[in-house]
Amino acid sequence: MIQLAPSILSADFSRLGEQVHLIEEAGAEVLHIDVMDGHFVPNLTFGPALVKALRPHSKMRFDVHLMVEEPERFISEFAAAGADHITFHLEASQHVHRVVQQIKELGLTAGIALNPATQLDGLKYILEDLDMVLLMTVNPGFGGQKFIPNVLPKIQVLHHHIEHKQSPCQIEVDGGINLETAAQVVLAGADILVAGSAVFDQADPKLAVERLRQAASLTRSE
């Protein structure tokens, strides 16, 4: 089943608890939390304290997307704060295998993210160890950007590869997902859809989640 992962990057931070509650009520399975360090990406966002503050207020899976250099420095803090899953960027670590092990040893699921222009080749010797691959469909750093359609064939290739290997690894897509692109990525093989502005920049975020689910489920029947 397709899962929806609203990204709090576009939420109204002055009433974050309320907004998280709203999308959970709408049936979102995953809460996507974008962590940026001002180095790997030209923007700054949240740290483990935010994860810890939200944890008692939600049962959704907390999906932490680390857009930071040397992610190995922050894994244990995010795990202790209540993250369920951590994704880090292939481009941001010299020790990819070690970081994956570090995440899994703490009892979390692990994912690797690839920027739009990064090839799938770097996953070749690590895919079996992953619970998820995040394919960026915009350049990381900001919400509200336009979807990059060149990533669609990359989703297809990875989807076929995962199917061929009969691997349980899921494909998450992140950036520019809206009612139109949701259908395209699901058709290409995405399993988890991150959506920031398409949920929180809408007048009714709850309705926006429901409409995204409808758009996604009309496309692929499982």
Ligand code: DX5
């Ligand atoms: C971008 C972040 C995304 C962002 C997506 O670097 O990783 O999760 O919130 O925002 P939208 O859905 O507005 O493109």
Ligand code: ZN
């Ligand atoms: Zn993200």
